[in-house]
Each structure stands twice: as C-alpha cells, then as structure tokens.
Amino acid sequence: SQTIHQWPATLVQPVGSPLSLECTVEGTSNPNLYWYRQAAGRGLQLLFYSVGIGQISSEVPQNLSASRPQDRQFILSSKKLLLSDSGFYLCAWNGDWETQYFGPGTRLLVL
C-alpha cells in the first residue's frame, strides 16, 4: 500500500533562517506530487506541483522553492523565511482517478 511521509511534524524558525521540508512517498512510482500551504482560516493554497524528477511548476510567486531530486521525494525550501511563511504545509500525491492523498503535514511557525 502507498504511504506518504512528511517531516518534521513541527518547526519553529526565526525570520531570515533557511527552511527545508521533506516529503516522501512509498509504494508507488512516478507520482504527481504537490505542496500546499494552509493558513489559519483559509483554504489550501497550491504552491508547487511536480509531474516528474526535476520538473517543478510554481503556482504563486514567493520566496519558497521546491525540488524533486528523486522520483518519490519532494522538498520545499527557502533561503530566508518571512513571518508570512508561517502555516501548515501539506504534501500530496495523485492516486487512482486523480484522487489526491495527503501527508500528515508540517506546522511551521516563523518568529
């Protein structure tokens, strides 16, 4: 069966510090992968999606970036965090019938 992992679960970082969030999927190959951010009181905002290794599409301009160094690994990064980067970050992959399955999420607090 397929599983999706995210780490860390929680992160508190100072403004201006770098960021690296990791997402890995098991039990499938060549999945479409997604990064979302969920801010308090708001819906999910699609940040990046990837249809293959090295293929990243950005949906919104921001100081975040994404990379896909391996088929089942998706990384969200920043060189310098802003206060507005705080939120709940969710990774997802496409399963059968394009259904998206989500990881447990990473809660990021930038102080």
Place this chain on the structure above:
Amino acid sequence: SQELEQSPQSLIVQEGKNLTINCTSSKTLYGLYWYKQKYGEGLIFLMMLQKGGEEKSHEKITAKLDEKKQQSSLHITASQPSHAGIYLCGADTSGTYKYIFGTGTRLKVLA
C-alpha cells in the same frame, strides 16, 4: 473571490441530527473530492465524484454532484461526535490535475 465556495463556514449540531455542507464552483468540475481534516492533521480522503448526478455513500456520509457539475453536497445522517472536524471540498476545474480547495466547513457535534 474563491473559485470554490463552501457553506456554511461552521456548523454546530446536536448528536443525532442530520446536516448538509455545500460546495459551489464557478466553473465546471472535472472531479470533486471531499476530505475531512482534524486540527493539525493531514486531510483524509472521503469520496470522489466525477459524473453529473453521481451520488456516493460511505457509512453515514453521502455526497452528491449535481447534473451541471458545478455544485456538490455532503450530507451526514445521524451525526456523531466522531464526525467533528473540518470538511473540505477540492476540485479539478481545469482538467490539468491542479486542484483548488474550498475554505472548509468546521463541524462540531455536541454530545
């Protein structure tokens, strides 16, 4: 404005009561997905609807997609405290596997 509007934004019901959550799109829905989220956790997939007029049920939860494929409803029969959480609808409105999500409906069930 939101492409996917959910209503109501929040709902408090007495245990045993029925309830309905609506999700309305300004565009044709290629696929409509319902998820449940508990605070601080990832999204749990509930159901997917693709065809106009389609209806699916799982335990006490029924979801429908209207004929014009621009509105979906989620109905919970005889609600229980375990149904509490945030319900989100997500959709592919472009046929490109890029999904958008509603802002969610926060459900509280009083025992």
